[in-house]
Amino acid sequence: MRSALLAVPLCLAFASAAPAAIATHHFCITTGPGEYLQANLDEKLVLGKRSRLDEEKRAAGRWLYEDGKVRCSVTGLYLTFDPKDKEGKVFLAEKDVKGARWVVRKGEGRPKNHKEHLGAEWGALEAETGAMKGCRLDAEVTQGKGGGKSVRLVLRKEPKGNVEIARLYTHR
Numbered sequence: 001m002r003s004a005l006l007a008v009p010l011c012l013a014f015a016s017a018a019p020a021a022i023a024t025h026h027f028c029i030t031t032g033p034g035e036y037l038q039a040n041l042d043e044k045l046v047l048g049k050r051s052r053l054d055e056e057k058r059a060a061g062r063w064l065y066e067d068g069k070v071r072c073s074v075t076g077l078y079l080t081f082d083p084k085d086k087e088g089k090v091f092l093a094e095k096d097v098k099g100a101r102w103v104v105r106k107g108e109g110r111p112k113n114h115k116e117h118l119g120a121e122w123g124a125l126e127a128e129t130g131a132m133k134g135c136r137l138d139a140e141v142t143q144g145k146g147g148g149k150s151v152r153l154v155l156r157k158e159p160k161g162n163v164e165i166a167r168l169y170t171h172r
Helices: 002-017
Strands: 020-034 035-039 045-048 062-067 070-073 077-082 088-091 102-106 120-127 137-141 149-156 163-169
Touching: 002 088, 020 137, 035 149, 045 149
Parallel strands: none
Antiparallel strands: 020 035, 020 062, 020 163, 035 045, 062 070, 070 077, 077 088, 102 120, 120 137, 120 163, 137 149
């Protein structure tokens, strides 16, 4: 009986020492394993490495998703589309494009691009409104000058790639 009474406080001590995953307001968007979508100050979309800053801090590859809008946490630029456009071009804009809304379709199983985000909230970005409603965000990645990769985003009914969005968590 006495050993059982000692076991409870010891279990609680170890449980409280474990880091807790706390959801942040930031998301990351990837086009493949280790390829993080970033908005640079020149209003261009590029691929880069995952930021090692605290997940609660702003970084070029961290996005805010709220009320159907996706916005870069550093530049404030919106990742958006023209709801009247039937070609599905996706671009960065300084202002919210009227009538353009995204929805995150929850992913099934494990994410392919986010190995460090197992168990996290993740899925695919899809146009919720407009001529391309129901089409998913897809990426065309090309080798840029100087060894970097450039990316062109489009909406497609049948994506060729695997673009994923995942919530970032911090551990305290």
